Amino acid sequence: MRSAVIVAGGRSTRFGDADKAVADLAGVPMVRRVADRIAPVVDELVVNCRADQQKAIETALADFPLPLTFALDPETDEGPMAGIGTGLAACDGEYAAVVACDMPFVDAAVVAYLFERAESEDVDAAVPKLEDGWYQTTQAVYRADAMAAACEAALARGERKVLAPLEELEWVVVSEAEVAEHGNLGTFENLNTREEFEAAREGF
Numbered sequence: 706m707r708s709a710v711i712v713a714g715g716r717s718t719r720f721g722d723a724d725k726a727v728a729d730l731a732g733v734p735m736v737r738r739v740a741d742r743i744a745p746v747v748d749e750l751v752v753n754c755r756a757d758q759q760k761a762i763e764t765a766l767a768d769f770p771l772p773l774t775f776a777l778d779p780e781t782d783e784g785p786m787a788g789i790g791t792g793l794a795a796c797d798g799e800y801a802a803v804v805a806c807d808m809p810f811v812d813a814a815v816v817a818y819l820f821e822r823a824e825s826e827d828v829d830a831a832v833p834k835l836e837d838g839w840y841q842t843t844q845a846v847y848r849a850d851a852m853a854a855a856c857e858a859a860l861a862r863g864e865r866k867v868l869a870p871l872e873e874l875e876w877v878v879v880s881e882a883e884v885a886e887h888g889n890l891g892t893f894e895n896l897n898t899r900e901e902f903e904a905a906r907e908g909f
């Protein structure tokens with residue numbers, strides 16, 4: 706069984722006075738676009754967000770075809786790593802793909818490849834690294850229980866970066882070239898501002 710976690714607990718400050726997770730992106734709430742794109746390669750969906758977001762996200766995900774669970778932040782505004790840990794702790798699958806709610810071009814083929822890498826090499830995570838040096842920790846596959854525990858420990862140490870919990874885990878780096886071989890590099894595009902939303906409309 707493979708799980709997915711959509712991390713959506715951010716404040717969307719660059720977007721403005723609305724939650725970008727449920728903002729209309731060419732007729733469909735962005736979080737729904739993300740969920741629909743990854744649905745073909747997972748068996749359940751966990752959404753991590755704040756309690757005050759749940760109702761709107763639930764509405765956006767009405768009739769979603771897979772089992773859907775909400776993993777609410779026990780404390781808000783602790784950053785993406787805390788959200789990833791909270792979401793992963795609620796997963797039933799051994800491995801889970803974590804995808805940020807603002808990556809509406811996520812490519813299921815890339816996610817499937819990340820699952821294959823993590824599973825076949827029996828590691829705790831498969832994390833893409835782009836040629837610009839950025840690790841794509843919010844579009845990566847993790848062994849759910851190991852990463853959830855590592856996030857909790859890292860948070861307790863006062864860490865905030867998503868790379869911190871990975872320090873105690875065994876993981877593989879997936880290069881940009883490998884991602885490009887298996888899918889579309891546009892998978893990592895993330896939308897933060899209204900201008901980026903407008904520009905992205907043309908992609909659908």
Ligand SMILES: Nc1nc2c(ncn2[C@@H]2O[C@H](COP(=O)(O)OP(=O)(O)OP(=O)(O)O)[C@@H](O)[C@H]2O)c(=O)[nH]1
Pocket residue numbers: 712713714715716717718719720753754755778781782783784785787788789804805806807843895897
């Ligand atoms: N649970 C949780 N998720 C977060 C938090 N901060 C960011 N995220 C999520 O992490 C991902 C990447 O974060 P950003 O792109 O910075 O999103 P954001 O924080 O809502 O946007 P800005 O406020 O404009 O930085 C998004 O999916 C966010 O929803 C947080 O404090 N808690």
